[in-house]
Amino acid sequence: MPITPLFTLSQTSTHILLTLTLPYIRVGDAETLIEGKRLSFSCKSYLLKLNFDDELKDTPENPVTAIYDPNVSNGTLTISIPKSVPNTNFKDLDLTTKLLQPKIPKVYRPKIEVIDSNDLSGTDSDDEVFESEVSVLDHLENIEEQERSETKYGFNLGFSNEFRKLREELREISSVDLDLVGWSEKRRIRLALEKSDFDKNRYQSDYFLNTPKFLPHNPEGPDMLFTSSMSYVPFYLDITSQLTSLKLSPTDSTTLTKIPNTPQTITSTYPLNLGLTSLLFSYMYDLRLTAGEPNVESAWNVWKLSAVMCYFESYHSERDGVRGVLEDCCRRAVCYGYCRSWELCEKVVEDLIVVVKDRRFVLKCLIEMRGIFERSETLYLMNKFYLEGYLVWVQGEEEWGEFGGEVEEVWRGLGRDFGRFRGGLGLGLREAEEEVDKSIEDVEEEDEDEDEDEDEDEDEDEDEDEDEDEDEDEDEDEDEDEEADEEDEGED
Structure with missing residues (x-):
């Protein structure tokens, strides 16, 4: 089974550059084929098919060219492919898996043209159409429920x-x-x-x-x-x-x-x-x-x-x-x-x-x-x-x-x-947070009460100090008076 080689893509205004990692190949065995938006590259043991959104071309006047460098990753082939219309911006060149997917055209329902608005005998009424659509939806839901009940995953x-x-x-x-x-x-x-x-x-x-x-x-x-x-x-x-x-x-x-x-x-x-x-x-x-x-x-x-x-x-x-x-x-x-x-x-x-x-x-x-x-x-x-x-x-x-x-x-x-x-x-996240909030509020209230108690104690200490100072002052005054009386008695 052929190997998909590692590759990267870039672009200039006129060319798409495809860089392939191909170690130890014979360059003479490599072949590149351009068909509109499709590119095919093959070499012994390797096969690469890419699908682009825009056209490429390969003509005698503007051919596909390639350069092989055996010194890079044991062999790197760079292929230059001309754009069909220069200056076209090729999108999603970095989405390599997308480029490997074949382009499958979308299927659209045919448009219906109303040629007569009169009700024709034998046609379905709106109610019948609605009931039909509902039955289809019910059927799809039943399939969905069945799938969900099965042991599928991934x-x-x-x-x-x-x-x-x-x-x-x-x-x-x-x-x-x-x-x-x-x-x-x-x-x-x-x-x-x-x-x-x-x-x-x-x-x-x-x-x-x-x-x-x-x-x-x-x-x-x-x-x-x-x-x-x-x-x-x-x-x-x-x-x-x-x-x-x-x-x-x-x-x-x-x-x-x-x-x-x-x-x-x-x-x-x-x-x-x-x-x-x-x-x-x-x-x-x-x-x-x-x-x-x-x-x-x-x-x-x-x-x-x-x-x-x-x-x-x-x-x-x-x-x-x-x-x-x-x-x-x-x-x-x-x-x-x-x-x-x-x-x-x-x-x-x-x-x-x-x-x-x-x-x-x-x-x-x-x-x-x-x-x-x-x-x-x-x-x-x-x-x-x-x-x-x-x-x-x-x-x-x-x-x-x-x-x-x-x-x-x-x-x-x-x-x-x-x-x-x-x-x-x-x-119960809100309740858990409220418990923390409440506990912190209680701590803050306790701290406030302790601060108030400390302030009261400080006030009491200050009052006691003032009373002691007043008592000391009174004692000093009494001592001074007694000394003065003794001096007066001595003079007499």
Whole structure:
């Protein structure tokens, strides 16, 4: 079976430059074929087929040229392909997996022209059409419920029976047999564990340490890790990334080339977006916690904070919704995160709103996540189950950014309902914070009472000192009078 070579793409105003890593080849065996928007390259053991959005050309007057350098990566071939129309900007050259996908034309429903508005006998009424549409929707919902009850998991519910193949590895990352437990039971188990695992004392401790109003009672100051997490500026908030369109690095593009481009039948993108929200939140929490330098704990952090990866949660429709996913994300952050701070949760959601609107921000995060899991002895399976599927899908998804607007709308729309949102976590966060507030108020009142007692004691001491001084003055006056009388008697 031919090997897909590693490659990168760039462009000038007139040419597309394709750089291929081909160690130890015979250049004479290489062949390049241009057919409109399609490019095919073949060499012994290697085959590459790319599909562009714009036309290329190969003519005797302006032919394809190639240069081979055996000293770079044991062999690098750079092919220069003329553009059919000079100055055309070829888009998404860094999304290599997308270029490897064949261009499948979209199928549109034929437009219907109304030629007569009169009601014709034998035609369906609006009520009949409506009932037909409702029955179709009901049928789709039944299929959806059936899928949710089955033991499928992973990206686009594309996996099942993996426990039989990878029993030992999966035992270490899931306490639930995924091949025996359906989605509803998994969710019930997860929610029960989150509630029981919530450490109220730990949450109150972090709340006390990291809340500015408590600093007078906290001589050691806030947790340094929390402070650095809140002040860290990730790449997607860097002003240079905001002013210029982020492009994936050649290393990132090479990573995308290595990902298997497995065909997927996707009926709805909304569940995928909900799952993506869970993945991104957990990654961005760890990104802030580690200041952009993942450590040995990062794989566990990212996995543990995501209900999708840790419990193979599957969000399947608008009934789960953005709000439900955000609740799960924040709940797991205050249950299992290192810094169990609601303020940090809010910061990460703000990051999420920025990232999910931009395809390349999302891809950059997913690529970094893939690298984190790749270095893990057991959690590398997350790449197989989720990351690789998402990396392929995000590149090929035509409409991007609308879901990001929905995430922002839901988060901003909480407004006065924000307290109810926190209450929906079922952990009693507000009550826990109020207990800390009350205890600090009691301490402050005790301090005030002690200060008043000290002031009273000082006043009493001052009064006693004044009385003693007056008594001493009176005694001195009496002694002086007695001495004067004795002197007068002596003179007599």
